[in-house]
Amino acid sequence: MTKLDGLLAYSEGHRTTVGIAAGILIPLTAYLDLITPGSSLGFFYLAPILLSAAVLTPMQILGMAVVCGYLREAFDPLQWTTGPFTLLRALNPLDWGAGSFGRLIVAVAGFAMTGFFVAELNHRRRYLTRHLADLETQVTLRREAERQLAVLIDTSPLAILTLDPSGAVALSNESARQLLGFEDLPLEGRQVEPYLPLLSRMLHSHRSAGNMRTSVECKGTRRNGEVFLAHVWLSTYPTTAGAGLAAVVWDASENLRDREGSGLDSMMATSRVLVGAMSHEIRNLALAAASAHRALDPPSGANQAAQYQALGSLIRGLEKIASSGLSVASNRESAIADLGTVLDEARIVIEPGLREAGVRATWEIAAGLPLVQADHHSLLQVFVNLARNSQQALESVDPREMRISAGLERDLVVVRFCDNGPGVANPEELFRPFQRGAHSMGLGLYISRAILHSHGGGLRYEPPAAGACFVVELWPVETEVESR
Numbered sequence: 001m002t003k004l005d006g007l008l009a010y011s012e013g014h015r016t017t018v019g020i021a022a023g024i025l026i027p028l029t030a031y032l033d034l035i036t037p038g039s040s041l042g043f044f045y046l047a048p049i050l051l052s053a054a055v056l057t058p059m060q061i062l063g064m065a066v067v068c069g070y071l072r073e074a075f076d077p078l079q080w081t082t083g084p085f086t087l088l089r090a091l092n093p094l095d096w097g098a099g100s101f102g103r104l105i106v107a108v109a110g111f112a113m114t115g116f117f118v119a120e121l122n123h124r125r126r127y128l129t130r131h132l133a134d135l136e137t138q139v140t141l142r143r144e145a146e147r148q149l150a151v152l153i154d155t156s157p158l159a160i161l162t163l164d165p166s167g168a169v170a171l172s173n174e175s176a177r178q179l180l181g182f183e184d185l186p187l188e189g190r191q192v193e194p195y196l197p198l199l200s201r202m203l204h205s206h207r208s209a210g211n212m213r214t215s216v217e218c219k220g221t222r223r224n225g226e227v228f229l230a231h232v233w234l235s236t237y238p239t240t241a242g243a244g245l246a247a248v249v250w251d252a253s254e255n256l257r258d259r260e261g262s263g264l265d266s267m268m269a270t271s272r273v274l275v276g277a278m279s280h281e282i283r284n285l286a287l288a289a290a291s292a293h294r295a296l297d298p299p300s301g302a303n304q305a306a307q308y309q310a311l312g313s314l315i316r317g318l319e320k321i322a323s324s325g326l327s328v329a330s331n332r333e334s335a336i337a338d339l340g341t342v343l344d345e346a347r348i349v350i351e352p353g354l355r356e357a358g359v360r361a362t363w364e365i366a367a368g369l370p371l372v373q374a375d376h377h378s379l380l381q382v383f384v385n386l387a388r389n390s391q392q393a394l395e396s397v398d399p400r401e402m403r404i405s406a407g408l409e410r411d412l413v414v415v416r417f418c419d420n421g422p423g424v425a426n427p428e429e430l431f432r433p434f435q436r437g438a439h440s441m442g443l444g445l446y447i448s449r450a451i452l453h454s455h456g457g458g459l460r461y462e463p464p465a466a467g468a469c470f471v472v473e474l475w476p477v478e479t480e481v482e483s484r
Contacts, residue, residue, distance in 0.1 A: 018054075019055070021048075021052075022048040023048075025051065026045070026064075026067065029047065029071070030071045049061070049065065049111055054119060056115070061116060064111070065109075068107075068108075069104055070104065072107050154174060156175055157175055158248050158249065159176035159178075159249040160249075161246070161249065163199060163200075163246075163247070164239070164244055165203070167203055167204070168188075168192070169187050169188050169190050169191075169192055170244070172187040179222070181223030194221065195220060196230060196247075198232070203236065203244075211235070211237060213234075213235040216232050217232070217252065220249070228253045230250070231251075231252040232247050232250075234246065335374060335378075335455065336371050336372070336373065337371065337374045339369045339370070339371070339413060341376075342376060342379050343365055346380055347363060353388075354402065357395070360401050361401075361402045361404065363404050364403065365407075366406060366407035366408065370413065372477065373457070374474055375451075382448040382451055382452065383415070383417075387417060393422065393468060394419055399420075401419065402418070402419045403418045412474065413475070414474075415471070415472040416469055416470070417470045419468055421467050427463060430461050445459070452472060452474070457474045458473040
């Protein structure tokens with residue numbers, strides 16, 4: 001800050017002090033002008049105007065200019081060249097000489113314009129000071145934001161890259177260098193195509209000029225030749241030399257292994273459940289056939305006796321097959337699922353499709369649901385299947401509403417999927433496999449109930465006043481522990 005800035009800032013902050021100083025300076029200048037009648041001190045009347053113009057209004061400046069101009073002209077020696085000088089004559093405009101009023105107007109105008117100039121100059125100074133302060137604040141905030149952004153990028157566990165229009169790496173963070181195997185070497189300036197060829201193709205595609213934003217999965221290669229699955233979020237942006245590209249890269253190889261492993265485990269668990277359910281049906285039929293076979297009298301003829309023995313062997317073979325299937329299905333590990341988490345995942349999977357179909361879903365989930373005896377992925381499949389069945393049933397009604405509730409009832413955890421659809425015409429046939437007119441060969445409800453039965457739970461139809469309601473019953477883990 002200059003000395004002038006300091007003086008003007010002082011004037012703005014001490015208006016009363018400056019006003020009193022200007023009020024004292026005006027009569028002091030007039031007194032000095034009075035006691036020196038042989039010389040003019042008119043220039044010194046500018047001092048109070050220069051001092052106080054920064055804190056005065058335009059009317060106050062004009063008033064001060066009139067006072068200073070009047071005193072300057074009153075004590076001007078040019079007035080008294082034709083007569084004796086006295087104070088009364090000096091203060092009486094009627095006794096002034098020729099041309100005095102013209103000089104008075106010029107003096108007042110000069111003083112006023114000087115005051116207006118100083119006031120405007122100070123106004124512009126204040127505006128410029130505020131503008132510079134704002135710029136300095138914005139620069140400080142921008143630097144802080146850039147610093148935080150740099151920290152965020154450098155410490156991000158995700159690899160972040162920017163590419164110039166030629167496909168070379170312009171910027172990279174530590175995670176990007178580790179992902180591509182450049183822990184001890186700089187990555188900037190290297191072509192990205194040998195490591196993430198899809199980025200180079202996307203950068204040079206015709207769509208890159210349109211600020212493309214998308215996410216893709218592609219193959220990535222580290223510097224040592226190791227291949228990994230890269231999940232990439234990328235966007236293009238314009239530069240003076242052409243389109244640039246920014247990418248956030250995640251190594252999804254571990255996620256792929258976990259996803260495929262859990263999918264295989266879920267498929268095997270569902271297969272065991274289905275084998276067990278079908279084996280149970282086969283065993284029931286084989287037992288009925290065996291009972292009927294034993295009730296028959298053995299035929300007397302040799303040929304008929306052989307056929308009778310063959311039929312008995314076939315029935316016993318079916319019994320063994322069914323028993324083997326039940327043995328395989330029973331060979332499973334106990335599973336525990338967090339029902340609240342399963343319902344949250346089901347909501348994420350279900351709700352987008354319901355919204356697109358115009359179905360309003362209401363979720364009534366009790367707080368503090370216990371852990372239940374069930375496989376997480378299998379239970380999620382059951383919930384998704386029930387929700388899709390309700391969505392299909394609601395296609396012919398309007399409005400379309402579905403309610404999903406979960407809570408404790410007696411010793412069980414109960415989850416209900418209810419809708420306001422047309423209902424079920426033949427509830428007794430709901431859980432039979434291979435029904436005509438059913439979706440997915442009529443196995444959805446059959447397998448869902450078999451999955452729940454395999455963990456000690458159940459699935460049943462509860463006829464409401466209107467619509468349909470399916471009830472999932474699960475055992476809490478604590479109940480299982482107490483029953484052992």
